[in-house]
Amino acid sequence: MPHDATPAAVCEGLVRIYWSPSGEVHALKGVDAVVPAGRLTAITGPSGSGKSSLLRILAAQDRPTAGRAEVAGHALTGMSAHRLRTLRRRNIGYVFPRPPQNLLPHLTAREHLAMAGKLRGVSRADVVRETSELLDLLGIADRAEHLPGQLSGGEQQRLAFAQAVVGRPALVVADEPTSELDSRTTADLLGAVSELTRTGTTVVMATHDPLAAAAADQVIHLRSGTVAHEEVAGRRLAVIDGDGRVQLPEEALARFPDRRVLIELTADGVVLRDPS
Numbered sequence: 026m027p028h029d030a031t032p033a034a035v036c037e038g039l040v041r042i043y044w045s046p047s048g049e050v051h052a053l054k055g056v057d058a059v060v061p062a063g064r065l066t067a068i069t070g071p072s073g074s075g076k077s078s079l080l081r082i083l084a085a086q087d088r089p090t091a092g093r094a095e096v097a098g099h100a101l102t103g104m105s106a107h108r109l110r111t112l113r114r115r116n117i118g119y120v121f122p123r124p125p126q127n128l129l130p131h132l133t134a135r136e137h138l139a140m141a142g143k144l145r146g147v148s149r150a151d152v153v154r155e156t157s158e159l160l161d162l163l164g165i166a167d168r169a170e171h172l173p174g175q176l177s178g179g180e181q182q183r184l185a186f187a188q189a190v191v192g193r194p195a196l197v198v199a200d201e202p203t204s205e206l207d208s209r210t211t212a213d214l215l216g217a218v219s220e221l222t223r224t225g226t227t228v229v230m231a232t233h234d235p236l237a238a239a240a241a242d243q244v245i246h247l248r249s250g251t252v253a254h255e256e257v258a259g260r261r262l263a264v265i266d267g268d269g270r271v272q273l274p275e276e277a278l279a280r281f282p283d284r285r286v287l288i289e290l291t292a293d294g295v296v297l298r299d300p301s
């Protein structure tokens with residue numbers, strides 16, 4: 026798997042507060058996250074934990090209230106609206122949850138890729154070459170001249186990924202891309218997305234689907250607007266934030282009813298004990 030040492034995106038102490046008539050909503054409370062290039066990263070967490078808020082910032086559709094977000098080496102914080110729009114068009118592909126949201130009913134699959142390539146500033150010759158490669162890679166080469174209405178939901182989402190990837194943006198952001206697909210079609214789509222990452226594409230997707238999370242190279246699990254843990258290579262890692270805070274897993278938290286803990290440093294590691 027190609028893997029560039031420079032991450033596709035980095036977040037440090039990311040905070041997003043929404044102001045509404047009923048008060049402030051602290052959707053992200055200091056998220057530290059790294060999205061490695063050429064990998065599939067899944068953002069998981071219960072409803073309201075901040076997944077979409079994080080994705081919108083990574084997709085340069087929204088700005089953090091505080092903290093730092095960087096995509097393809099560009100710091101998003103403080104960037105002008107014009108530069109943000111250019112970054113979004115050139116460097117970020119986006120896939121919506123519902124297949125019809127991603128596509129225009131009157132354009133064929135090939136025309137979708139031609140339009141996306143043009144918007145991203147890709148030469149016509151490169152778009153033609155990439156269109157064949159991508160439709161082939163995503164298993165819809167025989168659908169090139171079909172309209173979205175002639176494609177299944179799974180094929181539409183494959184086309185949405187092809188469209189998001191043409192021109193090789195630094196980052197493809199997908200918000201629950203499998204939420205409307207059955208488990209068989211989900212598995213097929215995830216296989217196709219893995220193929221894309223094998224050719225160097227970076228995908229970050231929010232998901233509630235355990236199948237999708239299991240297919241990811243890295244899982245970032247949010248709880249109440251912070252990173253509760255990450256899963257990398259089958260191992261669950263707690264994340265220590267910039268101020269030294271760690272979120273204990275729920276089952277460990279239950280061991281400390283008084284929310285106080287004795288910390289012992291031993292030769293093997295750090296032990297947390299209930300002081301009572």
Ligand SMILES: Nc1ncnc2c1ncn2[C@@H]1O[C@H](COP(=O)(O)OP(=O)(O)OP(=O)(O)O)[C@@H](O)[C@H]1O
Nearest residue numbers: 043044045050052071072073074075076077078079
């Ligand atoms: N524009 C907004 N204005 C006010 N509050 C918002 C806004 N967008 C999101 N929120 C609130 O921020 C919190 C995080 O929402 P967010 O959509 O990021 O969570 P999520 O994990 O994606 O949830 P879901 O899985 O249900 O899509 C929630 O409490 C939500 O109600």
